Amino acid sequence: MKSLPTLVRRDARNMIIRPTFLFYATGFPLMMIFLLGLLSQGFYSGPMSSWDVVAVNLLLYQALLSCSMSTNSFLERTLKAPNLRVLFAPVRPLDLLLSKVLASTLFCLGGFVFVFVVLEVLGVHLGPLCGLEFFGMIAALSLASSALGLWVVCLVQDESGANMVLNLGIGILACTGGVFFSIEHFGPVAAAFARYSPFTWLREIAFKIIWNGGDSMGCIATMALSLVAAVAFLGAARASFKTEDFV
């Protein structure tokens, strides 16, 4: 346990020094928000602008993509061997796994802080207190996603394979949840998918938090469920992780 802060610092720094990761956490969501906001201008009536809607959708989507960071920090080609050396030391394997989850969550949260500030400056509405409640929801989702990524990479034992599986799953979730466009007008089956997509549920809570004076219960429920999921995924990752697979 003593080594955990050292491991987290190292893993977080390994992410920060990579320009591609920095872009992925900051530039990519801003770029997507700008593009989709521009394309959907005039789609929404009332006080909400297209930027307000797209920003919420894509920030939720980005939170779910946090898993890519943890898979990378665990099994990426240049990081696998140093991770093996960590296991030579008197470090609990759980600490190695936990450090990946915490570091990728912290890194992603740093990216979200930057994105929130930029959006706030640009006048995108993210809710009261500069979107603090919404930010809490995003943070919890990011933690759960990081833990999920670690579990999948422990199962698949291949970074690119794990990312493929995760991106596919999250992509389907996002599409059915209407992140990029609404699928409800594709017929009753698509509408049912959209209705029961967890992403739709997340979007509804987020919009209530931001526009309807808050949905504290929904927000707390999301955070609590995310925390439980994070613990469960981390436990599953520890159960799947065999130190000999690293050799």
Added chain:
Amino acid sequence: MRDILTVDNFSKSFKTGVAVDHLSFSIPKGSVFCLLGPNGAGKSTTIAMLASLMPRDEGRVFFDGTEVRGRPARYLSSLGIVPQEIALYGNLSARANLEFFASLYGLKGKTRADRVAEALEFAGLSDRADEAVDNFSGGMKRRLNIGCALCHKPRLMIMDEPTVGIDPQSRNFILDSIRRLRDEGTTVIYTSHYMEEVEEIGDDILIMDHGKTLAEGTLEELKSKIGDLRHYRLELDAKVPGLDDAFYRVSGMKRVATSGSVFELESLPAIDNVDAIIKTASGSGRRIVAFSSVEPGLEQVFLTLTGRSLRD
């Protein structure tokens, strides 16, 4: 001299077959113990089990008289492991790598700074300490790979083929550093498939193949296992099927091993049969490229024990 490590009946199987098969050995304190064997002999699996990274199917290990179970911190703190692969952060400096890995063993502050400086000195990298590892040559990376296992002053160093793919200068540096470690009282386990290295530094040598012990002892003890046969090496310009049978018909011939167009011959010393060997080779219709009498070494020991060359 008391043993620092005792391995009793180590066994490990994978779906593909048996990797380590009832391996037992003991290592005296302050010695260099070499595990010699071809690729796939089970050396790295043995190291992984010693490092508590891989559970064993069977067997026990005792460190300083105490049985090791699971991943006890005291045992892991006493080990310094140099993996076959370069296990460093390429984008960090040599110093930052050493500081990070040293901190995992609880070193901090001035103690850590002093140990890092010592490790840099040991690896011959003091003047490049703040340069990113990605800019280093293969040999420098290998040396730093060893340095990172040294910072916490382990009592037992385990080195898994640390000289693979490096230049002769760095190789000599590493072999010298192993001697220095031994002189300072550190016990070293050194795995390799390079006989010359093992002959150079090994106090005790265990030759293994297919996960099993073939022979164990000092270099002299191992050489004595092959008796006082004469050893010849003969190379033709091409393969000749069936020529080994012809060599067996030469008077005094005890063993013939072929590897392509190269023949390793072992013959009784009392019988003068060099003429007959050359005549047999010439009679094959191929040109003799080289013929020499070979000083017995680990290669011959391996050949005698397995009937094939270590390099096969």
